[in-house]
Amino acid sequence: MTIGVLKEPSFESRVSLLPEAVTSLVKKGHELLVESGAGLRAFASDEHYRQAGARIVSRTEIMTAAIVLGIHPAEDITSGLPSGTVLVGVYQPLYQFLRMKQWAEAGLTCFSLDMLPRTTRAQSMDVLSSQANIAGYKSVLLAAFTYSRYFPMFMTAAGSIAPARLLILGAGVAGLQAVATARRLGAVVEVFDTRPAVKEEVMSLGAKFVEVEGAADASKAGGYAVEQSEDFKKRQEQKIAESIAKADIVITTAQIPGKPAPQLVSSGMISSMRMGSVIIDLAAATGGNTELTRNNETVVTEGVTIIGNSNLAADMPSDASKLYGKNIVNFLQLITNKESALHLNWEDDLVKGSCICHGNELVNERIKALL
Numbered sequence: 001m002t003i004g005v006l007k008e009p010s011f012e013s014r015v016s017l018l019p020e021a022v023t024s025l026v027k028k029g030h031e032l033l034v035e036s037g038a039g040l041r042a043f044a045s046d047e048h049y050r051q052a053g054a055r056i057v058s059r060t061e062i063m064t065a066a067i068v069l070g071i072h073p074a075e076d077i078t079s080g081l082p083s084g085t086v087l088v089g090v091y092q093p094l095y096q097f098l099r100m101k102q103w104a105e106a107g108l109t110c111f112s113l114d115m116l117p118r119t120t121r122a123q124s125m126d127v128l129s130s131q132a133n134i135a136g137y138k139s140v141l142l143a144a145f146t147y148s149r150y151f152p153m154f155m156t157a158a159g160s161i162a163p164a165r166l167l168i169l170g171a172g173v174a175g176l177q178a179v180a181t182a183r184r185l186g187a188v189v190e191v192f193d194t195r196p197a198v199k200e201e202v203m204s205l206g207a208k209f210v211e212v213e214g215a216a217d218a219s220k221a222g223g224y225a226v227e228q229s230e231d232f233k234k235r236q237e238q239k240i241a242e243s244i245a246k247a248d249i250v251i252t253t254a255q256i257p258g259k260p261a262p263q264l265v266s267s268g269m270i271s272s273m274r275m276g277s278v279i280i281d282l283a284a285a286t287g288g289n290t291e292l293t294r295n296n297e298t299v300v301t302e303g304v305t306i307i308g309n310s311n312l313a314a315d316m317p318s319d320a321s322k323l324y325g326k327n328i329v330n331f332l333q334l335i336t337n338k339e340s341a342l343h344l345n346w347e348d349d350l351v352k353g354s355c356i357c358h359g360n361e362l363v364n365e366r367i368k369a370l371l
């Protein structure tokens with residue numbers, strides 16, 4: 001099949017396939033078209049793609065591919081796409097359901113990899129995990145860079161330095177990687193999550209898990225968190241307030257799919273932090289976990305720096321694109337057959353879960369329920 005790789009919008013430095021992934025698809029018998037300049041910000045030139053077996057083309061020619069790969073649902077990507085084109089990317093359909101309806105009406109087949117069920121079999125295609133892992137790692141490095149004090153403890157002839165105290169809200173993929181990275185840098189780490197199942201993982205990384213009793217049962221939410229009762233929120237607020245007043249760095253990652261991010265940190269709590277403290281909010285794009293977060297902005301208030309950035313994986317474009325591309329190659333294997341033609345098995349929970357529209361219809365039950 002002809003597979004097209006889009007150049008991402010100007011704010012994005014990643015690309016959906018690096019040349020090494022192109023080579024593996026060409027070997028499988030696909031024809032690869034790459035939009036000129038698509039990989040430049042991830043340090044892959046047009047020449048690298050040519051050597052990998054791709055043809056470098058314009059945006060207009062990309063639109064002739066049977067499968068069009070991307071990361072973001074850029075405004076203009078679908079204008080000009082013929083009916084029947086297959087789109088694969090991360091389109092956030094739980095928030096962008098009206099756009100999904102338009103794509104269905106335009107006859108596009110859309111697979112959004114953020115909708116893959118979080119099962120063992122899906123792990124090799126799980127772009128949320130591969131990118132969140134990077135965001136968690138990078139969030140700690142950004143915090144360490146912004147923070148004007150040491151992370152590790154030091155006992156020197158000139159005096160002793162106490163270790164930095166980190167508070168991490170949300171121990172999903174990003175949160176756990178943040179714990180591991182902060183521990184490697186020598187910080188003391190405390191963690192909150194509504195899912196008690198993560199307690200052991202947090203403790204095995206050498207951090208303290210702060211428990212709040214009575215979280216809502218999330219067992220039917222595919223491992224994701226669900227919204228909490230007002231009573232739970234009040235008790236959680238109290239515990240977070242106690243921990244935050246002692247923290248130098250706060251990294252927030254708490255998300256509820258399809259909903260605004262829970263607001264866990266009030267402006268009052270931020271006022272209680274000492275000057276020079278840093279907050280990195282990875283949930284900024286869905287409203288942020290703090291009252292003062294501004295998406296894609298840095299706010300400084302009473303000496304506390306609050307960085308709202310949900311796209312930190314893009315700050316490591318080479319490795320992020322490598323892992324994203326590997327996820328895509330694995331997913332393409334799922335939707336194509338041995339002859340490298342499109343083959344959709346609707347009995348497969350991964351195909352069914354990630355397909356949003358097909359045959360002029362919205363086919364995803366979760367998205368249909370939102371309209």
Ligand code: NAD
Nearest residue numbers: 118119120123129170171172173193194223225254255262
């Ligand atoms: P996420 O990005 O959706 O959320 C981040 C974390 O925030 C989660 O741990 C969540 O419990 C937590 N959170 C939500 N509301 C909160 C609140 N009010 N207070 C504190 N914490 C709150 O999470 P994710 O990293 O995408 O992982 C979601 C689930 O999927 C997890 O159970 C994870 O183990 C699982 N998972 C499975 C696979 C797989 O098997 N394919 C891969 C990755 C993740």
